[in-house]
Amino acid sequence: MAILTARKLTKRFGGLVALSDLDLDVAERSIHSVIGPNGAGKTTFFNCVTGFYQSEQGRITFLDLPLNGLRPDQVTQLGIARTYQNIRLFTNMTALENILVGMHTHLRSGWVGAILRTPHVVREEQGAVRQAMELLAFVGLLGRGDYLAKNLAYGDQRRLEIARALATKPKLLLLDEPTAGMNPRETMEMMAFIRKLRDELGITILLIEHQMRVVMGISETVTVLDYGTKISEGSPSEVQNDPRVIEAYLGTRRAVAH
Amino acid sequence: MVFLGLVGMVEVFARKAIIVGVISLGHTLLLLTGLAAGLQAAARAGRRPIPALGAALLAGAMSGVVVCAFIVVGTSANLRGMFVNASPALFGLLSFGRGTAGIPLVVLAWTVVSLLGGTFAILPPAIRRPLSAGGAAVLLLGLFQELLQLLLQEGTIRPLVRAFFFDNDGLVVRGAVTGLAAAVVWSAVRQRWRPSIRTRFLHMTPRNRRASLYLVLLLTVVVLFYLPIFLGEFVSQVLVFVGLFTLMGLGLNLEVGFAGLLDLGFVAFFAIGAYTVALLTTPEKYALVHLPFWAAVPVAVLVSLIAGIFFGLPILGIRGDYLAIATLGFGEIIRLLVLSDFLKPWLGGARGIVNLPKPVLFGFEFKQFGQLFWITLAASALIAFVAARLRDSRLGRSWMAIREDEDVAEAVGINTINAKLLAYGLGGAFAGMGGAIFAVMIGSVFPQSFSLLVSINTLALIIVGGVGSLPGVIVGSLFLVGLPELLREFSEFRFLVYGAVLILMMQVRPEGLWPAVSVAREFRPDEGPSPAREEALATGGEGGG
Numbered sequence: 028m029a030i031l032t033a034r035k036l037t038k039r040f041g042g043l044v045a046l047s048d049l050d051l052d053v054a055e056r057s058i059h060s061v062i063g064p065n066g067a068g069k070t071t072f073f074n075c076v077t078g079f080y081q082s083e084q085g086r087i088t089f090l091d092l093p094l095n096g097l098r099p100d101q102v103t104q105l106g107i108a109r110t111y112q113n114i115r116l117f118t119n120m121t122a123l124e125n126i127l128v129g130m131h132t133h134l135r136s137g138w139v140g141a142i143l144r145t146p147h148v149v150r151e152e153q154g155a156v157r158q159a160m161e162l163l164a165f166v167g168l169l170g171r172g173d174y175l176a177k178n179l180a181y182g183d184q185r186r187l188e189i190a191r192a193l194a195t196k197p198k199l200l201l202l203d204e205p206t207a208g209m210n211p212r213e214t215m216e217m218m219a220f221i222r223k224l225r226d227e228l229g230i231t232i233l234l235i236e237h238q239m240r241v242v243m244g245i246s247e248t249v250t251v252l253d254y255g256t257k258i259s260e261g262s263p264s265e266v267q268n269d270p271r272v273i274e275a276y277l278g279t280r281r282a283v284a285h
Numbered sequence: 286m287v288f289l290g291l292v293g294m295v296e297v298f299a300r301k302a303i304i305v306g307v308i309s310l311g312h313t314l315l316l317l318t319g320l321a322a323g324l325q326a327a328a329r330a331g332r333r334p335i336p337a338l339g340a341a342l343l344a345g346a347m348s349g350v351v352v353c354a355f356i357v358v359g360t361s362a363n364l365r366g367m368f369v370n371a372s373p374a375l376f377g378l379l380s381f382g383r384g385t386a387g388i389p390l391v392v393l394a395w396t397v398v399s400l401l402g403g404t405f406a407i408l409p410p411a412i413r414r415p416l417s418a419g420g421a422a423v424l425l426l427g428l429f430q431e432l433l434q435l436l437l438q439e440g441t442i443r444p445l446v447r448a449f450f451f452d453n454d455g456l457v458v459r460g461a462v463t464g465l466a467a468a469v470v471w472s473a474v475r476q477r478w479r480p481s482i483r484t485r486f487l488h489m490t491p492r493n494r495r496a497s498l499y500l501v502l503l504l505t506v507v508v509l510f511y512l513p514i515f516l517g518e519f520v521s522q523v524l525v526f527v528g529l530f531t532l533m534g535l536g537l538n539l540e541v542g543f544a545g546l547l548d549l550g551f552v553a554f555f556a557i558g559a560y561t562v563a564l565l566t567t568p569e570k571y572a573l574v575h576l577p578f579w580a581a582v583p584v585a586v587l588v589s590l591i592a593g594i595f596f597g598l599p600i601l602g603i604r605g606d607y608l609a610i611a612t613l614g615f616g617e618i619i620r621l622l623v624l625s626d627f628l629k630p631w632l633g634g635a636r637g638i639v640n641l642p643k644p645v646l647f648g649f650e651f652k653q654f655g656q657l658f659w660i661t662l663a664a665s666a667l668i669a670f671v672a673a674r675l676r677d678s679r680l681g682r683s684w685m686a687i688r689e690d691e692d693v694a695e696a697v698g699i700n701t702i703n704a705k706l707l708a709y710g711l712g713g714a715f716a717g718m719g720g721a722i723f724a725v726m727i728g729s730v731f732p733q734s735f736s737l738l739v740s741i742n743t744l745a746l747i748i749v750g751g752v753g754s755l756p757g758v759i760v761g762s763l764f765l766v767g768l769p770e771l772l773r774e775f776s777e778f779r780f781l782v783y784g785a786v787l788i789l790m791m792q793v794r795p796e797g798l799w800p801a802v803s804v805a806r807e808f809r810p811d812e813g814p815s816p817a818r819e820e821a822l823a824t825g826g827e828g829g830g
Contacts, residue, residue, distance in 0.1 A: 141678030
């Protein structure tokens with residue numbers, strides 16, 4: 028069953044068509060990759076799903092609920108979380124605070140409660156800190172909760188960003204190039220970690236990835252975008268042998284000659 | 286140095302004695318410049334004795350030569366056409382009264398002084414610290430002699446203390462020596478005992494630790510309660526102003542420091558608070574109702590809060606520099622509205638609303654500054670407490686997330702619209718309370734009191750104190766509001782000194798006088814994380830207070 032569906036999705040920036048008539052289904056509990064050359068519209072698609080962009084045409088539904096017109100925070104409340112291509116942590120906050128911010132939607136206390144610090148608020152905060160510590164442990168950052176996010180090592184920053192996304196308790200996690208800038212060993216660890224997210228937490232993973240080794244290694248379905256349209260979709264091996272994909276990545280014979 | 290002489294500071298200060306009959310402020314200034322030159326040169330040379338002293342020697346000789354050149358030019362040609370203050374008296378002062386004949390002496394003096402500065406730089410800290418404490422003490426005693434004498438006028442023991450330290454002209458030698466000795470001893474004692482007190486505090490059981498904290502708190506309250514009685518009206522008035530700016534600063538800090546929303550129209554909320562109280566308490570024709578002060582304050586706070594939310598609505602989507610300009614407009618709109626003829630029948634126009642009654646509590650009228658200080662102090666304490674609680678809450682975290690990256694904050698589920706409006710509303714409410722107290726302190730409200738300069742001063746005090754830091758707000762307002770009032774000694778150079786201090790501050794301590802914890806680490810990353818805090822969070826999650 029599809030957890031996320033996009034139908035005839037179109038997004039334009041002025042005259043540039045970033046996405047045109049895109050249809051895409053993400054199956055529940057799957058690991059689904061979106062690949063394509065630079066400027067193919069992958070990140071634009073993420074931004075449309077998360078409410079950061081509003082599409083001109085088309086429909087996106089998540090668990091049969093329409094996402095069109097929702098603000099990013101409302102989309103997140105429904106259970107979609109994301110990470111960014113260039114890591115975007117709250118750099119001057121500690122790792123723990125980053126995760127606590129991620130838990131925002133699952134906490135209730137308002138400003139009056141904050142000032143009076145009622146027993147309820149105190150309990151809620153303690154519970155939140157406990158859960159945040161558990162998340163830190165889950166992503167392997169235990170003991171680094173008090174580091175400022177920007178002082179963490181690059182790989183740790185990636186994992187903290189995922190931990191922050193997990194803190195929103197998502198059903199669908201969008202990862203934008205999670206292995207960008209990683210060495211082979213870190214990449215292997217990240218792949219194992221992504222699999223663990225799906226297997227242990229049951230989270231559906233939609234990821235943008237450039238490293239073919241990662242795409243082919245962990246995805247069950249691969250969608251290939253080029254110029255905002257879907258040019259191929261299927262299992263990694265199907266996609267790999269699709270002539271249109273090869274053409275998009277390497278160009279046609281004529282283009283090469285040119 | 287030449288610059289200082291030309292603007293006339295040296296000459297004016299020459300008339301002010303630091304220690305009567307020994308050294309004048311003008312000479313002190315020269316001396317300090319020389320010392321600083323040596324210190325700087327030595328520090329750059331790396332604090333190893335030989336190169337450091339060499340550098341200091343060179344720096345001193347060079348400054349001496351420059352000053353001599355200045356003397357030669359000044360005595361042979363008349364510079365007064367361009368520089369009003371390049372008077373014969375100045376050159377007399379610079380050349381120790383000997384004119385061009387004193388040149389070798391001048392170079393020698395500068396070299397010696399600079400060498401002293403250099404020596405000072407290479408001294409071990411254990412000696413350097415008490416010495417600089419002593420020097421600073423004498424300087425402060427001399428600088429603030431007028432103020433101190435004022436404070437020591439009444440009572441039985443105080444005049445005796447005054448007679449010991451000062452005469453009519455200023456600090457006397459025995460006073461200076463006593464001050465120096467006291468500061469040296471105090472600094473040495475502090476160095477010896479402070480670490481042990483600290484470790485003892487850290488090794489206390491949590492219960493004892495809490496008890497001793499409460500004890501310190503209680504002592505502070507008692508001291509602050511008696512402070513206005515001891516200090517007299519003038520200083521109390523200054524302190525009330527400091528308190529009001531603290532209130533404003535705490536409010537603006539909530540917007541700028543916590544949520545990262547730059548606001549240059551903050552005075553609007555101050556005005557709204559003040560005018561609300563005025564309209565609710567004045568016996569004049571503008572009165573809406575006649576409420577006592579205590580009932581009017583909550584209304585003023587509420588009105589400011591609502592005003593803050595309405596103020597925030599149109600500027601929700603504006604970020605960064607544009608936000609600063611938009612808010613700048615708001616502040617001016619409010620001021621021009623109350624000034625306008627259009628609203629004159631209700632707000633009194635340029636003549637304002639006068640004759641506000643002073644607050645009365647159980648038959649006790651708060652009419653003197655010393656008494657109003659208590660109200661300001663109580664309000665500041667309350668607001669600081671509220672601000673600390675907010676900072677350490679879910680809302681505080683979402684503000685900081687918005688400050689760090691608004692898009693991502695929204696993407697992790699924060700309703701940025703609500704969070705930003707709350708920042709404007711609560712920040713406005715804090716300033717509204719300040720405005721309310723300001724209205725009854727002055728006893729009247731005029732549009733002129735709510736100029737752009739108030740917004741800018743508030744912003745400056747936050748930056749000087751440390752953006753996002755609550756103690757920083759208090760330190761900043763003491764420094765930027767209190768100090769200029771007390772520095773009346775510097776006469777027309779007050780603002781020059783003020784400006785110079787600001788520039789120096791931003792150079793030396795860009796993070797502020799008392800920075801927030803995370804900002805301190807940002808500017809000094811080598812200090813690393815503190816495991817203690819993580820532990821505290823893990824065990825209790827209790828941070829504020």
